[in-house]
Amino acid sequence: MQLIAMHGWAGDAQVWEPFHHTWSAHGWAWQCGERGYSGQAPRSVDWQNDQGLKLVIAHSLGPHLLPDAVLAQADAVVLLASFGMFVPGGAGGGRLRSAIAAMTSQLSGPEASTMLETFMERAAAPQSTSLLPPGIAAFPLDASGRQRLAQDLKLLAATAGLPPCFPLQARVLIVEGGEDQILNPQARHQLRCLLPAADTLVLAGVGHCLLSPALVPTVCGWIEGLS
Numbered sequence: 001m002q003l004i005a006m007h008g009w010a011g012d013a014q015v016w017e018p019f020h021h022t023w024s025a026h027g028w029a030w031q032c033g034e035r036g037y038s039g040q041a042p043r044s045v046d047w048q049n050d051q052g053l054k055l056v057i058a059h060s061l062g063p064h065l066l067p068d069a070v071l072a073q074a075d076a077v078v079l080l081a082s083f084g085m086f087v088p089g090g091a092g093g094g095r096l097r098s099a100i101a102a103m104t105s106q107l108s109g110p111e112a113s114t115m116l117e118t119f120m121e122r123a124a125a126p127q128s129t130s131l132l133p134p135g136i137a138a139f140p141l142d143a144s145g146r147q148r149l150a151q152d153l154k155l156l157a158a159t160a161g162l163p164p165c166f167p168l169q170a171r172v173l174i175v176e177g178g179e180d181q182i183l184n185p186q187a188r189h190q191l192r193c194l195l196p197a198a199d200t201l202v203l204a205g206v207g208h209c210l211l212s213p214a215l216v217p218t219v220c221g222w223i224e225g226l227s
Helices: 013-025 068-072 090-106 112-124 143-158 185-194 215-224
Strands: 002-006 029-032 054-059 076-080 171-177 199-203
Touching (some): 013 029, 013 054, 090 112, 171 185, 171 215
Parallel strands (some): 002 029, 002 054, 054 076, 076 171, 171 199
16 A cells, blocks of 8 residues: 545645554555645655555645646545535635635735634634644745745635546545535535545534544545455
């Protein structure tokens, strides 16, 4: 088993730390991609060889942040709090585009840190951000980090479905947070429609960050069942 993990917007590779022990205990070879928004250097990922099952696990925007060749070769994909089209149509979509534009503008100014903290509070809710790893807010934002955050916000707003290189033949698990305050219900519904054969799990009482003790054993149990 080769496993490649990718965090979402405003995240970093620390989000996968709860999984590390279980991945290693199973003998799975794993790598974590890193965009390098703040506190960590950017880190790319690639499959090491053609042997064994290739699995991608990605949170939110994560599938869109992976290299095309990596995602295209995956035999199985776990999508955590992900989506088809992030910005829905209609009035709701207009409000969300305005919010994304405001966030992009704030990234270039002194209010960037406050904006990111507010975003993480909404992403963690109804749980507390104290349950999250330190994340990018624990470090000063430099110019390159701000640029990558803005670039990926633009990508987020432009998503219109699955990444073009998504392996439609792959086994897929979709995990949703029942109290997700980041994703519009329409975005979650579209993802299920795009992947009708996927296994779907809704974790009740948790938000976009999926802060549930059931997450790791449930996801890793599904992965075990692939072999």
